[in-house]
Amino acid sequence: xxxxxxxxxxxxxxxxxxxxxxxxxxxxxxxxxxxxxxxxxxxxxxxxxxxxxxxxxxxxxxxxxxxxxxxxxxxxxxxxxxxxxxxxxxxxxxxxxxxxxxxxxxxxxxxxxxxxxxxxxxxxxxxxxxxxxxxxxxxxxxxxxxxxxxxxxxxxxxxxxxxxxxxxxxxxxxxxxxxxxxxxxxxxxxxxxxxxxxxxxxxxxxxxxxxxxxxxxxxxxxxxxxxxxxxxxxxxxxxxxxxxxxxxxxxxxxxxxxxxxxxxxxxxxxxxxxxxxxxxxxxxxxxxxxxxxxxxxxxxxxxxxxxxxxxxxxxxxxxxxxxxxxxxxxxxxxxxxxxxxxxxxxxxxxxxxxxxxxxxxxxxxxxxxxxxxxxxxxxxxxxxxxxxxxxxxxxxxxxxxxxxxxx
Ligand SMILES: [Zn+2]
Numbered sequence: 001x002x003x004x005x006x007x008x009x010x011x012x013x014x015x016x017x018x019x020x021x022x023x024x025x026x027x028x029x030x031x032x033x034x035x036x037x038x039x040x041x042x043x044x045x046x047x048x049x050x051x052x053x054x055x056x057x058x059x060x061x062x063x064x065x066x067x068x069x070x071x072x073x074x075x076x077x078x079x080x081x082x083x084x085x086x087x088x089x090x091x092x093x094x095x096x097x098x099x100x101x102x103x104x105x106x107x108x109x110x111x112x113x114x115x116x117x118x119x120x121x122x123x124x125x126x127x128x129x130x131x132x133x134x135x136x137x138x139x140x141x142x143x144x145x146x147x148x149x150x151x152x153x154x155x156x157x158x159x160x161x162x163x164x165x166x167x168x169x170x171x172x173x174x175x176x177x178x179x180x181x182x183x184x185x186x187x188x189x190x191x192x193x194x195x196x197x198x199x200x201x202x203x204x205x206x207x208x209x210x211x212x213x214x215x216x217x218x219x220x221x222x223x224x225x226x227x228x229x230x231x232x233x234x235x236x237x238x239x240x241x242x243x244x245x246x247x248x249x250x251x252x253x254x255x256x257x258x259x260x261x262x263x264x265x266x267x268x269x270x271x272x273x274x275x276x277x278x279x280x281x282x283x284x285x286x287x288x289x290x291x292x293x294x295x296x297x298x299x300x301x302x303x304x305x306x307x308x309x310x311x312x313x314x315x316x317x318x319x320x321x322x323x324x325x326x327x328x329x330x331x332x333x334x335x336x337x338x339x340x341x342x343x344x345x346x347x348x349x350x351x352x353x354x355x356x357x358x359x360x361x362x363x364x365x366x367x368x369x370x371x372x373x374x375x376x377x378x379x380x381x382x383x384x385x386x387x388x389x390x391x392x393x394x395x396x397x398x399x400x401x402x403x404x405x406x407x
Pocket of ligand 1: 056057058116206237305
C-alpha cells in the first residue's frame with residue numbers, strides 16, 4: 001500500500017472503515033486493513049468524501065475586484081467594467097491571478113475543475129493559452145477541463161467563430177457558448193452543436209441570465225440536445241430565468257430538461273449579487289429553482305463562477321461556502337433536503353463533467369478529502385477544515401488548525 005487512511009466515517013450509522021490506496025487507486029475498504037503502507041493517516045472517525053468538483057469557474061478573470069468597482073451591482077455594469085479591464089490583462093497578470101485562484105480551490109478540496117477560458121478577436125488567445133499552461137502545470141493536483149468560451153458572443157463579435165475552432169484544435173476539452181449574449185440565440189446553439197459534434201466534445205453554455213422569464217432559449221436547447229443525441233453531454237450555467245417562469249411553463253421546461261439530461265450549474269454567489277437589482281421591494285432571489293430541478297431528476301451541481309471581480313466581489317474558492325449559500329437560498333436546509341446538497345459539489349458535478357473512475361469505492365481514483373468533522377449528516381453545516389486533500393493517492397494539501405479557548 002502507498003497510503004492507508006485509518007478509521008474514517010464513510011456512512012453515518014455504519015462502522016468506521018480503513019481505506020487502502022495503491023498506484024493512485026482505492027484498493028480496499030474494510031473495518032480493519034492489515035499490512036503496512038508507505039504513509040498512514042489517522043482518520044480518528046472523521047468524514048472521508050470523494051474530492052470536491054468545481055464545475056463552473058472563470059480563473060482568467062478572478063481577483064480583479066480591487067481594480068475597478070461595479071458600483072451599481074448590475075450585470076450590465078459588471079460586463080462594462082470587465083470589458084474596460086480586459087485590454088490591461090497581460091499574460092503574466094492572468095497567469096498570476098489564475099494560479100492564485102486555482103490554488104484557492106485546490107486548498108479547499110477540489111480535485112477536478114471545469115474552467116471557462118475566454119477569447120475574442122480583440123483579446124486573442126492570451127487568457128486561453130495561460131489557462132492551458134496551468135492545466136499542465138497543476139495536473140498532479142487537479143484534473144482541469146478547459147471550456148472554449150466566447151464571452152462576447154459569436155455573431156456579434158465577428159471572427160469569434162473561427163477562434164472557437166482554433167481553440168478546439170489547441171486542445172479545449174469542452175465547447176462553450178453564451179446564447180443570452182448573442183442573437184439569434186437558436187443559431188448560436190446550432191453552431192455550438194456543430195462544433196461539438198465535429199470534435200466529439202461536450203457542451204457547456206452560459207444559458208440565460210435574466211430576472212425575467214424572457215431571453216431564454218432553454219426550450220430550444222432541450223429539443224436540439226435530444227435531436228442530436230447529446231443527452232447527458234450538455235450543461236448550463238445560471239439559468240436564472242427559470243426562477244421567474246410561471247408554473248405551467250416551468251413544469252414543461254423542467255420535464256424537457258430531465259428528458260434531455262441537461263446538467264445545471266446554479267451559481268448562487270453571482271446570481272444573488274447581480275440578480276433582481278431593479279426590485280425595490282420584495283427583492284427576488286433570482287437563483288434557478290434548485291429543489292424543483294432536483295425533484296424532477298435533473299442533475300444539479302453547485303459552482304463558484306467567479307472569485308472577487310465585478311460579477312462576484314467575494315469568494316474564497318471554497319465550494320462548501322457556495323453550498324452553504326445555496327442551502328437557505330434554495331430552501332435546502334430541511335432534514336430531507338440537506339443530505340442532497342453535499343452530492344451537489346461531489347457526485348453531481350463529477351457526473352456533469354463525465355469524470356471517469358470518480359467516487360469513494362474500490363477501483364476508483366484515490367481523489368479524496370478528509371473533513372475535520374465526524375458526521376456525514378452535518379458535514380456541510382459544520383463548515384469543516386479540509387484536513388487532508390488527496391489526489392491520485394498522494395497527499396496534496398494538509399491543514400492543521402488548533403483552537404484554544406483561553407479560560
Ligand atoms: Zn460563468
